[in-house]
Amino acid sequence: MRARLFTRARAAIAAAVVVTVGGLAAFPSQASAFGASTPAAVVDYLHQISGNHVISGVHNKEPLSSPSAYTAQAHTITGKWPGLWGGELGFRSDDIANRQTMINQARTEWANGSLVALTWHMCRPDVATCEFDGGVNGSSLSATEWTQLITNGTSLNNAYKAKLDTAVPYLQQLKDAGVPVLFRPLHEMSEGWAWWGGRSGSAGSARLYQITHDYLLSKGLTNLIWVWNVKDNGSSGSVASFYPGDAYVDVVTLDPWAHGWPPQDWYNAIVSVSHGKPIALAEVGNVPSAAQLSSQPLWAYFMIWSEYLTSCNCNSAIQATFNDSRTLNQGQLAISGGGGSSRTGAITGIGGKCVDVAGSGSANGTAVQLYDCNGTAAQQWTVGTDGTIRALGKCLDVTGQGTANGTKLQIWDCNGSGAQQWAALPDGHLRNPQSGRVLDDPGGSTANGTRLQIWDSNANAWQLWHLPA
DSSP, rough: OOOOOOOOOOOOOOOOOEETTTTEEEOOOOOOOOOOOOOHHHHHHHHHHHTEEHHHHHHHHSSSTTTTHHHHHHHHHSSSSSEEEEEEOOOHHHTTTTTOOOHHHHHHHHHOOOOOEEEOOOOOOTSSSOOTTTTBBBBOOOHHHHHHEEEEEEEHHHHHHHHHOOOHHHHHHHHHHTOOOEEESOOOSTTTTTTTTTTOOSSSSSHEEEEHHHHHHHTOOTEEEEEEEEEOOOOOOGGGGGGOOGOOSEEEEEOOOOTTTOOHHHHHHHHHHTTOOOOOEESSOOOOOOHHHSSSEEEEEEEEEEHHHSSSOOOHHHHHHHHHEEEOTTTOOOOOOSOOOOEOOOOOOOGGGGEEEGGGOOSSSSBBBEEEEOOOOGOOOEOTTTOEEEEEEEEEEEGGGSSTTTTTTEEOOOOOOGGGOOOEEETEOOOETTTTTEEEEEGGGGGGEOOEEOOOOOOOOOOOOOOOO
C-alpha cells in the first residue's frame, strides 16, 4: 500500500462560499485548510451539518510507523482524501515508540483540512505494553481489581493514571498546535471483549470514563472532544446504563459491527441518549450507502475501519459514497478558529447577569458573585488558552481547592493549581476538572451579590454561561 507523504502538496486555499443545490449546502471543492481551533468550534460544526451532511472518515490502525496508510488507500480508490483521519495511540512497544510519527501525521491531516480522531487500544493498567490478543482483547479484571481501579489512590488506580500520563505529552503537542481531537477512550464499552468494557451502572465502565475525562482535563488537555462509544450488541435498551453523563460527553457514537448498519431501534437509542449532542458512526466495516445515510440523517461522520476499506467494500461502493452530495471530504469542511487565542469580556449567566468580583476588590479571597452587568473591570474576564479565567490580575479560584458541592468561588493569585483550571464545555457548562463540578448560581437566584459556587452538573439554566466571543 502507498504511504502518504507528510509534505503532500495542498491546493490553494479559497474562501468558503456556500450555495444551495437540491436542498443541501454545496461546499467548495477547492481545499480549505484549518488553522488553530477549539473543541467547541468542531462540535458546533457537527451540529451544523447534522441532518444534511456527513463527514467521510477512515481509521489508520497499527503500525504507527505508517500512520496514514489506509487513508492513502481511500484516496487511491476515490481521488479524495477523507474528511476525518483516524489514528491510534498503540499498545505494542514498537507502536508506542512511534507515537511521535502518528502525532506528526495528525497535525498534517488537520492542517490539510481533515478532522482528527484518536482511539486507544490500551493494555491493562498494570501492563506497560502488550499484544492485542490476550493483552487488550481477552484480558479481564476481577471484581476486586475493578473496585481498586475506580478507587482513588489504589495501586491499580495509580497505574491507570500513570498510563494516561504516557499520552499526555503527545496530546499536549496537538493542543499547542491548536488541533482539537475527537478522543474516543474505552470504546465499545457496552461489550466485554476488552478489559474496560461490559460493566454497566454507575460503578462500571462509565465510571472509568469519568475518571479518564477528569484526569486528562486536570492535566490541562482542553483540546479533547470527548467521544463516548458503544457497540450494537445485545439490546439497544441497555445503552443508557453505560452513559457517563452529559457533562462528560461531547459526541455520542455507535459501532454497528453486529448488524452492519444500525437497526432503527439502535439509531433511536443513540439519538435518545445523546440529549441533542452530535451523533456519529465511530467504526463501520461496510461503507454506508447514500440511501442508508438519508434514512438516518443525524449521523455527523462515519469512519471506515482500516483493512475493512478494501476487504469488505467494492471500489464502486466507496466511490459512490465519497462522491455523494451529502458527503464532505477533506477541504470541504469549514471549521472556524473557535477562539483558539485568549479573549476578554463579560461572562453572563441566568437573567443576563454578569460574573463579578465583589466591590472590584483585588485582594486574595475576594468573593465572585452575580451582579448587574456594568462594564467595569470587575466583570472583564480573560479566558486563557491555559485553562485559567482571570480578572483584575487574579485567577478564578475554588476556595481552599475544595471539591464539595457548594464550595464558593473567589479570586486568588494565579498559581497553576487545579482549583484554577476551567474547561468550557460545548453545552454551556463551565467545568472545574479537579472537582468534577461546574460553575453554579445557587438556586438560580438573580439577586445582585449572589455568591457563585461549584455543584454537580445538571440541566438547570443557572449552570449555563456565555463566555466572551
